Amino acid sequence: MPEKIDTVYSACDRAIKVMNRENLKLFGQLKASRFDELNVIRKVTELYRTSAENARKRYYEVAFEVYVLILMWCGTDAKTAHEMAERTITEKWVASILKDPDLMTLYSFDAEAERKAQRLVEALSATEWKIREIDKALKLWSRQLGQYAINVTDYAAMQAYEDAGIEKVQWVTQKDEKVCADCGPLDGKVFLLQDVPLKPHWGCRCFWIAVLETD
Numbered sequence: 212m213p214e215k216i217d218t219v220y221s222a223c224d225r226a227i228k229v230m231n232r233e234n235l236k237l238f239g240q241l242k243a244s245r246f247d248e249l250n251v252i253r254k255v256t257e258l259y260r261t262s263a264e265n266a267r268k269r270y271y272e273v274a275f276e277v278y279v280l281i282l283m284w285c286g287t288d289a290k291t292a293h294e295m296a297e298r299t300i301t302e303k304w305v306a307s308i309l310k311d312p313d314l315m316t317l318y319s320f321d322a323e324a325e326r327k328a329q330r331l332v333e334a335l336s337a338t339e340w341k342i343r344e345i346d347k348a349l350k351l352w353s354r355q356l357g358q359y360a361i362n363v364t365d366y367a368a369m370q371a372y373e374d375a376g377i378e379k380v381q382w383v384t385q386k387d388e389k390v391c392a393d394c395g396p397l398d399g400k401v402f403l404l405q406d407v408p409l410k411p412h413w414g415c416r417c418f419w420i421a422v423l424e425t426d
């Protein structure tokens with residue numbers, strides 16, 4: 212199992228790439244538009260709404276893929292894993308993650324999307340440096356989208372472990388170029404599923420592998 216650990220964020224990484232492309236286009240269109248006051252509110256609100264909708268679809272795909280992957284790691288056959296995913300990983304499941312304040316980011320995805328839209332509207336009406344403000348907003352929004360791609364991956368994995376009846380997991384830091392320096396002390400530690408600590412920092416790509424009683 213551990214040798215496959217690097218594949219767990221590949222759905223997440225693909226989603227981030229797609230979202231970045233979508234957002235470059237959306238924010239690019241905004242940059243190219245005229246900035247009369249009424250238009251700005253409508254356009255910016257619309258932009259964040261569209262982008263959040265797109266993200267929701269990507270997160271659903273990520274969660275589904277990760278959930279199936281983890282179930283199969285735990286010994287579930289592919290057909291059963293897909294059936295379980297169809298039942299568990301629904302649009303509603305994704306929506307519930309995005310609605311409530313997340314314990315790591317400390318905000319709700321949905322509420323923060325609205326706040327970010329409002330802030331950009333304010334910035335655009337307050338400054339002549341509109342392109343700079345739009346670029347800044349894109350950067351911050353991409354950061355949120357990227358973090359939630361990780362969050363969705365993690366929630367889907369934990370859901371799969373729970374549904375597979377796994378009781379204990381081991382914390383594993385990623386052995387790639389993105390390894391988290393802050394998480395070193397957690398590497399290799401075993402936790403009951405319900406006691407796994409929160410990830411210590413944004414962008415943390417540590418993961419958990421099942422501890423089977425026969426190990």
Ligand SMILES: [Zn+2]
Pocket residue numbers: 384391393394415416417
């Ligand atoms: Zn980490």
